[in-house]
Amino acid sequence: MTKRKFGLALSMVLAASTILGACGSDKEEGNGSKDGEKKASDFSVAMVTDVGGVDDKSFNQSAWEGIKKFGEENNLTKGDGGFDYLQSKSDADYNTNLNKLMRRDFDLVFGIGFMMEESINEIATQQEDKHLAIIDAVVKQPNVASVLFKEQEGAYLAGVAAALMSKSKKIGFVGGMEIPVIERFEAGFLEGVKAVDPSITVDVKYTGAFDKAELGKTTANLMYSSGVDIIFHAAGGTGNGVFSEAKELKTKDPNANVWVIGVDADQYDEGAVGKTNVTLTSVLKGVSIAVQNISKLAQEGKFPGGETFTYGLAEDGMGLADSRGALPDDVLAQIDEYSKKIISGEIVVPETVE
Amino acid sequence: MSNRIINLLVPVVSVILGLLVGAVVMLVSGYDPIEGYAALWDGIFGDAYTIGETIRQITPYILAGLAVAFAFRTGLFNIGVEGQLIVGWFAAAYVGIAVDLPKIIHLPLAILAAAAAGALWGFIPGLLKARFKVHEVIVTIMMNYVALHTVNALIRTVSDGGDNTGKIHPSASLRSDFLENMTDFSRLHYGIIIALAMVLVMWLILEKTTKGFELKSVGLNHHASEYAGMNVNKNIILAMSISGAFAGLGGAMEALGTFEFISVKGGFTGIGFDGIAVALLGANTPLGVIFGAVLFGSLKYGATNMPNAAQIPEEIVSIIIAIIIFFVASGYVIRLFIERLSKKKEAK
Numbered sequence: 117m118t119k120r121k122f123g124l125a126l127s128m129v130l131a132a133s134t135i136l137g138a139c140g141s142d143k144e145e146g147n148g149s150k151d152g153e154k155k156a157s158d159f160s161v162a163m164v165t166d167v168g169g170v171d172d173k174s175f176n177q178s179a180w181e182g183i184k185k186f187g188e189e190n191n192l193t194k195g196d197g198g199f200d201y202l203q204s205k206s207d208a209d210y211n212t213n214l215n216k217l218m219r220r221d222f223d224l225v226f227g228i229g230f231m232m233e234e235s236i237n238e239i240a241t242q243q244e245d246k247h248l249a250i251i252d253a254v255v256k257q258p259n260v261a262s263v264l265f266k267e268q269e270g271a272y273l274a275g276v277a278a279a280l281m282s283k284s285k286k287i288g289f290v291g292g293m294e295i296p297v298i299e300r301f302e303a304g305f306l307e308g309v310k311a312v313d314p315s316i317t318v319d320v321k322y323t324g325a326f327d328k329a330e331l332g333k334t335t336a337n338l339m340y341s342s343g344v345d346i347i348f349h350a351a352g353g354t355g356n357g358v359f360s361e362a363k364e365l366k367t368k369d370p371n372a373n374v375w376v377i378g379v380d381a382d383q384y385d386e387g388a389v390g391k392t393n394v395t396l397t398s399v400l401k402g403v404s405i406a407v408q409n410i411s412k413l414a415q416e417g418k419f420p421g422g423e424t425f426t427y428g429l430a431e432d433g434m435g436l437a438d439s440r441g442a443l444p445d446d447v448l449a450q451i452d453e454y455s456k457k458i459i460s461g462e463i464v465v466p467e468t469v470e
Numbered sequence: 471m472s473n474r475i476i477n478l479l480v481p482v483v484s485v486i487l488g489l490l491v492g493a494v495v496m497l498v499s500g501y502d503p504i505e506g507y508a509a510l511w512d513g514i515f516g517d518a519y520t521i522g523e524t525i526r527q528i529t530p531y532i533l534a535g536l537a538v539a540f541a542f543r544t545g546l547f548n549i550g551v552e553g554q555l556i557v558g559w560f561a562a563a564y565v566g567i568a569v570d571l572p573k574i575i576h577l578p579l580a581i582l583a584a585a586a587a588g589a590l591w592g593f594i595p596g597l598l599k600a601r602f603k604v605h606e607v608i609v610t611i612m613m614n615y616v617a618l619h620t621v622n623a624l625i626r627t628v629s630d631g632g633d634n635t636g637k638i639h640p641s642a643s644l645r646s647d648f649l650e651n652m653t654d655f656s657r658l659h660y661g662i663i664i665a666l667a668m669v670l671v672m673w674l675i676l677e678k679t680t681k682g683f684e685l686k687s688v689g690l691n692h693h694a695s696e697y698a699g700m701n702v703n704k705n706i707i708l709a710m711s712i713s714g715a716f717a718g719l720g721g722a723m724e725a726l727g728t729f730e731f732i733s734v735k736g737g738f739t740g741i742g743f744d745g746i747a748v749a750l751l752g753a754n755t756p757l758g759v760i761f762g763a764v765l766f767g768s769l770k771y772g773a774t775n776m777p778n779a780a781q782i783p784e785e786i787v788s789i790i791i792a793i794i795i796f797f798v799a800s801g802y803v804i805r806l807f808i809e810r811l812s813k814k815k816e817a818k
Contacts, residue, residue, distance in 0.1 A: 167736070169784075195781070202777060203784050206740065208728060209774060211657060212523055216778045219519075234634065234731060242655045293736055294626075295633050324622070325736035 158192060159415040162200045162222040163407070164213040166229035168326050169203050172353045174380035175403060179228045179251065181381075182404030186411045196220050210235035218246050224414045226251065226407060230297055236260060247419050249410050251403060252297050258422045263406045266428030267297060268304030268465040269458050270399040271348070273429075273436050274377050275308020276454050277397055278346045279316055280447045283373055288319045288339040290358055292326040292351035296467075301350035301379070301399070303469045311454070311463075319344055323354050332357025340365060340374055346396060348377040355379060359386045362394040375442070382437035398437035402427050430459045476808055480801045483808070488797030492790035496782065505780045506790070513775025514768045520775070522653030525662055526728060528767030530555070532665040533720035534745025535752060535759035536672050537588075537713045542754045543676060544709035545689030550595060550610025551717040552742025553617030554588040556735070558718025560621045561587035562725035563732040564628065566638025576641040581664065581722050588718015589711040591617060596710025600703035606710065614738065622734045634733040644727040659727030666760075668716060673756040675712070685709050717742065744770075751798060769794060 163183055165176040183199050192198035200222070202213040210232050217225045218239070224247045227236045233253040240248055240257040249261040278287050289305055291298045302320060309316050319339055323331040332354040336347055340361065347362070349355035355378070362374045366389045376387055378398030387395030406427055413420055427433020436451065443451075457463040493503035514524050534551050541548035548554075562584035571579065595609035629635050644659035652658075676682040688695045688705045696702050720741060725732060748766050752758025769791050776787045797804075 202774075205774075205784070207733070207735075208527075208724075208739075212771075212774060213778075215519070215655070216775070220778075230633075231733070234637075234729075234733075239655075293633065293734060295734075327736065 158197055159190065159224075159411075160192065160197050160199065160222045161186065161224045161226070161411050161414075162202070162217045162220070163226035163228055164210065164217065164232065165201060165203045166210075166231050166326070167204055167206065168229075168352045170201055172326075173356060173383060173386055174352050174378070175401070176228050176352075178381040178401070178403045179226065179407050182407035183226070183411070185404065186408045190415070207231060211239065214239050214248075218243060223247060224249060224411060224419070226410075228403075229253075230295055247414060247421065249407075251406065254424050256422070260422070261410050261420045262424040263403075263410070264424060264426045265297075265300075265401055265403075265406075265433055266426060266465070267300040267350075267399075267401065267434065268307070268467055269429045270401065270434035270436065271301040271304030271350070272308035272311075272458065272463075272465045273451050273455055274348050274397065274399045275305040275310075276312055276451050277308075277436065277439075277443055277447060278305075278348060278375075278377060279309040279312035280450060281375065281396060281443065282316060282346050284343045284345045285313070285316045286319065286342070286344045287316060288336070288344040288347035289321070290332060290335050290339075290347055290349040290351050290355065291320070291322040292354055293324055294322050298322075298350050299469065300467050301348075303467055304465045305348055306469060307465055308454070323351055326352035326354055328354050329357035329360070333361045336361035345373045346375040346377065348379070348399070350379045350399075352380075356386065359383070359394065363387065363389045366392065366394050378437070384437065384440060393440070393442070395439075396442050397439040400435045400437050402431075402433040402435075405433060428458075429455060476805060479808060480805045481798065484797045484801050484804050485794065487804070488794035491797065492793050495786065495789055495793065499786055501780065501782045501786065506776055506782050509776045509779035509782070510769075510772045512779060513772035516775070517654070518652065519654040519656045520771075522649070522656030522658035524768050524771045526656065526658050527771040528763050529659075529661045529665045529727070530720040530723045530741050531744060531748050531763035531767045532662075532760060533668060533716050533723065534741050535748030535763050536668055536756065537716035537720065537742075538745045538749035539752065539754040539756070539759050540672055540676075540716060541709060541713040542749060543689050544685045544705065545692065546596075546599070546706065546709055546713070547607050548592065548595075548610055548710065548713045548717075549607055549746070550591065550613045550617075550714070550742075551720075551745045552738050552740075553610070553614035554591040554714040554717035555721040555724075555739065555742045556614075556617045556621050557591045558584035558588040558721025559725045559732050560624060560721070561718070562642075562722040563635050563638055564624075566642035566726060566730075567628070567635055570639055571641060573641040576639065577644070577726070580638070580642045580726055581719065584718045584722030584725065585715040586718070588721065589715040592710040592712075592714020592717070593707060596707035599710070600706045614742070618735060618738065621732070625732060625734050635731050638726065638730050642726055643730055644723070645730070657728050659723075661723040661727040664719065665723070668719060669756045669760055672716070676756075681708070717745070720745075747795065747799070751795075765798065766795070 168176050170176050170180050180201055187199035204210055204213055227250045230253040236248055236250045236255050240260045247259055251263045254262040306318055309318055321335050323335055336358040347358055349358045359376050362376045365372045365374045375396040376394050377396050380401045383398045384395045387393045496503040496506050537551045538548055562580045565580040565583040595606045598604040598609050599606045644661045649658045684700050685705055688702055692702045748762035751762035773787045773791050776782045777784055
């Protein structure tokens with residue numbers, strides 16, 4: 117009796133393993149046909165997100181949109197030989213995700229975010245014939261292109277806008293981690309506020325994470341209840357919590373004077389409350405443009421390995437998003453003046469908080 | 471059916487059930503389960519690179535699992551493995567950077583530093599439990615946060631306000647060109663040998679020493695142990711320290727092998743918390759922990775290939791992996807079911 121049952125169990129296991137085995141061969145066939153369809157002349161590009169994920173509504177998302185746009189312009193399809201992305205769930209995934217994309221023979225692989233600096237450096241030395249690019253950090257390897265932004269210039273304009281619009285004369289800044297990129301945002305923002313009205317206080321808080329919306333929400337709650345009326349967030353996914361807090365306050369009291377300044381991408385859609393909106397404006401960071409530019413260069417065979425690009429106001433790499441009426445014309449005119457002064461070099465915005 | 475066959479059958483049936491329900495999830499959400507599982511399989515055993523990375527992922531899981539299991543066997547619930555692992559990670563990285571010694575001294579020193587840091591982080595809750603009867607669950611949970619933020623602050627101090635300590639000296643590294651070349655540049659390192667050695671150490675302590683017998687007996691019934699003349703408080707402190715040392719070694723694996731540095735963390739690594747599941751899956755035995763860690767590590771690492779090769783979104787993959795682990799963990803129900811089934815048949 118027992119023996120027969122054991123035999124049955126054994127045969128079940130065997131059957132399962134044959135089914136699983138069959139999966140393996142299926143997969144290979146699938147790959148073969150895909151490779152056959154691949155056009156020979158095509159250029160392919162892919163990116164690895166940091167832990168914020170591809171739908172963080174700011175940094176990673178805007179890089180992915182750049183890659184999608186580049187793909188569409190060149191009639192590429194998502195997947196092997198076209199364009200694709202992989203998301204990282206923890207910092208242990210950076211190396212493996214970058215390597216996975218290399219193995220799929222993408223011609224150019226982007227690492228999005230300063231956190232990938234070490235990983236890109238390591239892989240660039242291991243695989244010298246591959247092309248890599250990194251955003252927000254500099255990796256000095258002949259096969260890596262680096263992209264930096266003058267975040268302080270965009271944030272300066274946001275500071276000007278906030279200072280001109282604040283009624284309570286109290287403004288908030290919510291940062292992600294205390295890293296040079298975010299500190300540039302902070303420095304520029306403080307400087308911009310100071311340029312308009314030095315008596316305004318700016319409450320600066322770092323949440324220590326880019327992927328914790330709940331932390332952003334409690335921080336925003338503390339700030340708004342202490343009288344702050346405008347918060348600029350430079351905190352990726354954590355900043356989504358700032359938006360949800362502002363929206364909650366606005367839903368409770370439609371006349372509440374609460375505003376959020378978005379970051380990296382135009383976050384207008386994030387701030388919609390019924391017919392009104394809590395988004396004052398957004399500091400645009402041209403990650404999408406930078407990604408497209410480098411992809412184009414690489415496609416033309418002019419991959420700028422070893423070079424560092426810096427995008428600021430003058431290069432259209434930074435700027436403010438359309439406020440859709442939230443900022444009146446006279447404020448916009450003043451912002452425009454400051455912007456011209458920065459471009460001409462009359463105002464030099466510091467990179468660090470003094 | 472004999473007990474032995476049931477013992478074999480339970481995990482097999484649970485894994486198959488988990489895979490089946492996972493397949494249903496993929497079907498319902500519009501993805502091809504065969505392609506998905508093929509991607510999972512390839513992600514674990516596909517080539518030398520993935521095998522190397524899978525073993526790399528399993529290594530800290532073994533140590534985290536041992537830490538939880540050891541405390542469990544002595545009647546303590548160590549939720550602080552995460553924090554002990556983080557301090558161990560920092561200690562190993564710091565020793566790896568701060569001093570310059572020949573490899574034969576440097577590497578063991580860095581590993582010992584990690585174990586000592588982890589042990590210290592386990593010692594504190596042990597002491598509080600023994601002296602003031604503060605429940606170790608609460609203390610260890612809080613110690614996790616203390617560890618995370620203290621280590622972040624220390625990294626900033628060490629790196630002059632930076633967010634990364636920079637690479638450790640090669641003399642402290644567990645990595646080797648030999649392993650790298652063998653596995654096509656994966657991050658496989660010699661840590662797996664340390665992890666397996668620790669499995670043996672835990673078995674030796676628990677089964678072959680008087681102290682181990684005392685520790686287990688305190689775990690089973692501390693009143694009886696006290697009556698028998700054992701020093702319960704001393705044993706609690708010792709158990710938490712050893713548990714913490716295992717966890718600290720897990721951190722050394724990350725510091726000296728996988729990353730070769732430590733950077734400011736926005737949140738927990740998750741390895742310590744997964745260690746709880748690893749220990750429970752392995753029934754808190756040293757050998758069981760290996761199996762638990764292999765299952766957990768393989769699934770965790772292999773799953774990252776599912777979005778890569780089969781275009782299944784990250785979120786669905788997380789659900790599938792959770793379902794598989796859930797079924798494995800609910801082996802008790804499946805055992806009950808099999809036993810009842812066989813009894814019914816025998817009655818007929």
